[in-house]
Amino acid sequence: MKIRLNSQLFNLDFTLCCGQTFRWENRDGWWYGVVKERVFKTRQIDDGLEFENVDAAFVKNYFGLDEDLSKILVEIGKDEHVKVAAETFKGLRIIRQDPWECLISYICATYKSIPAIKQMIFKLSSQFGGKAVFEGQDFHAFPTPAALANASIEKLKNCGLGYRARYVLETARKIDDEAVNLEKLKRANYEEARCRLLELSGVGLKVADCILLFSLDKKESFPVDVWIKRAIMRHYADHFPKEFIEKISAERSPTNQEYERLNLFGRQYFGRYAGYAQEYLYHYERTRNSTSQS
DNA sequence: CAAGTGCCTTTATC
DNA sequence: AGATAAAGGCACT
Numbered sequence: 001m002k003i004r005l006n007s008q009l010f011n012l013d014f015t016l017c018c019g020q021t022f023r024w025e026n027r028d029g030w031w032y033g034v035v036k037e038r039v040f041k042t043r044q045i046d047d048g049l050e051f052e053n054v055d056a057a058f059v060k061n062y063f064g065l066d067e068d069l070s071k072i073l074v075e076i077g078k079d080e081h082v083k084v085a086a087e088t089f090k091g092l093r094i095i096r097q098d099p100w101e102c103l104i105s106y107i108c109a110t111y112k113s114i115p116a117i118k119q120m121i122f123k124l125s126s127q128f129g130g131k132a133v134f135e136g137q138d139f140h141a142f143p144t145p146a147a148l149a150n151a152s153i154e155k156l157k158n159c160g161l162g163y164r165a166r167y168v169l170e171t172a173r174k175i176d177d178e179a180v181n182l183e184k185l186k187r188a189n190y191e192e193a194r195c196r197l198l199e200l201s202g203v204g205l206k207v208a209d210c211i212l213l214f215s216l217d218k219k220e221s222f223p224v225d226v227w228i229k230r231a232i233m234r235h236y237a238d239h240f241p242k243e244f245i246e247k248i249s250a251e252r253s254p255t256n257q258e259y260e261r262l263n264l265f266g267r268q269y270f271g272r273y274a275g276y277a278q279e280y281l282y283h284y285e286r287t288r289n290s291t292s293q294s
Numbered sequence: 295c296a297a298g299t300g301c302c303t304t305t306a307t308c
Numbered sequence: 309a310g311a312t313a314a315a316g317g318c319a320c321t
Contacts, residue, residue, distance in 0.1 A: 019302070110303040116318045117302085162316030167304080204304050225302035253303055255310080282302075 002050045003059065009069045011091025012044035018092055018283045020214050022105055022118045023125070023142070032134075034125075035062060036098055037141050039134035053134065064093045067219075076270045076277040081235045085284035086277075094214065094279060099182035100175065101142040102215035107167050107202035109210075116160070123159035124148075148172035167202025174200060182216070190218045205259045213275040222266030222274040224259055231285040232262060239265055 016024045016031055024033045030041040040054040051059050060066055069091075077083045104124070109117045121142075128143035128151055148156075149172040156165035174180055180200065185193040193216055197208040209223035224232075229248060237245045240261075248258055270277040 106302080107304095109301095111301060111315080112303095112317085113301045113319060115320095116316090119318075157316085160317070163305090163314085164316085202304065206303060210302070223302070226300085227302065252300095257310090286302090 001052065001056060002048050003056055004047050005049055005065065007044070007047050007091060009091060010044070010049065010063065010065060010093060011089070012042065012049065012063075014089045014092035014283075015063065015095060018089070018279060019114050019286070020279065021095055021097060022109075022114070022121045023101075032139070034132065034139050034141055037130065037132065039132050039139045041134075062096055064096055067093070069093065072219075072273045072276050076273050076280075078269060078277075079235075082270070082277050082281060085280040089280055089283055092279060092283065094219065094275060096217065097215040098142070099185070099211065099215040100145060102211050103171065103175070103182065103197075103200070103203070104142075104148065104168055106207045106210045106214075107171060107200075108161060108164050110164065110202070110204075110207060120160045124156075124161075127155065127159060145172050145176040149176035164202060170201035171203070186216050190220055193218065194221075205256060205263070209263065213278070219275045220267055220272045222263050222270070222278050224254065224262045224266070225282070226253065227282050227285045228266075228278060229254065229262065231281045232265070234285075236265070236269075239269065 012031065016033075024031050026032075030043045032039065032041045034040075038054060040051060042049065042051040042059070044050070049059070073086055077086065105117070105121055108120045108124075112120070125140040125142055128147045129140035130144075132139045132141055143151075148168060151169065151172075153165050153169060156168055159165075161168060175182065180196055185196055188196070190212060193212055194208050197203050197211055198205070203211070206223050206225055209221045212218035213221035213223060222228075232239075233245055233249055244258075244261070248254055248262075251258075254262060266278060267274045
């Protein structure tokens with residue numbers, strides 16, 4: 001199957017390589033992914049987006065193709081710097097990930113590099129996820145809440161989680177017990193959903209903001225990681241007192257109070273699509289000097 | 295090539 | 309309350 005779209009307004013490679021999602025694999029020019037229980041493949045050639053084993057409605061929803069990107073770019077285009085970043089990665093969109101997979105992925109992602117995160121998630125899936133065969137090849141679904149809730153700390157640690165194993169186990173149990181319903185959080189507002197996520201083990205402000213942005217449809221969310229902190233110090237320092245910038249540049253990661261200040265700046269300055277600005281700035285800052293890292 | 299540094303931070307403990 | 313330390317291990321330099 002194939003849908004036509006404006007390649008200026010969607011770029012599959014940027015979307016899958018920018019670090020928002022960890023489980024897509026490129027083989028022979030096709031991207032293979034597993035979403036919930038389903039394996040599908042997709043590729044983009046100019047204005048055509050091809051896909052197999054999934055329907056067009058799903059693809060449009062998953063890649064956020066229903067959102068008016070040109071309108072978003074106008075809204076977040078507050079200055080030359082973000083405009084250049086958005087222009088550089090034209091067509092990068094924020095995916096609507098499965099909230100459960102997103103939650104566990106970002107708990108695992110704390111204080112890890114992207115290749116390491118991919119490895120953890122891959123190992124978790126092959127150990128605890130259901131097998132799915134597609135085109136004669138083995139894929140694995142992301143483990144269900146029950147599968148991780150019943151896993152042992154040791155086996156989780158074997159997947160490279162380290163001290164995160166306990167957080168994953170505790171959070172998986174809460175989700176499995178339905179103490180928190182992730183789907184319901186899609187309908188809650190940003191503040192409310194954020195509070196609920198923060199009750200989960202291993203979820204701090206940054207992780208919560210990532211889950212809100214990438215899986216709960218809160219495009220106003222503005223996760224602040226080391227790269228965004230650097231981008232703000234480099235390009236938006238004049239929006240803060242000098243002492244504040246000096247203070248955060250000395251530290252390795254911001255305190256909750258400092259985080260909230262940076263986060264609030266992002267949301268107020270860029271507006272309701274601050275999350276899009278965040279992704280462009282993040283990816284631009286990360287690729288600024290380096291040639292490697294997928 | 296080896297060793298050091300950094301990583302899409304959170305939690306526990308002072 | 310607010311700062312500080314501890315917590316894998318992989319990948320890049």
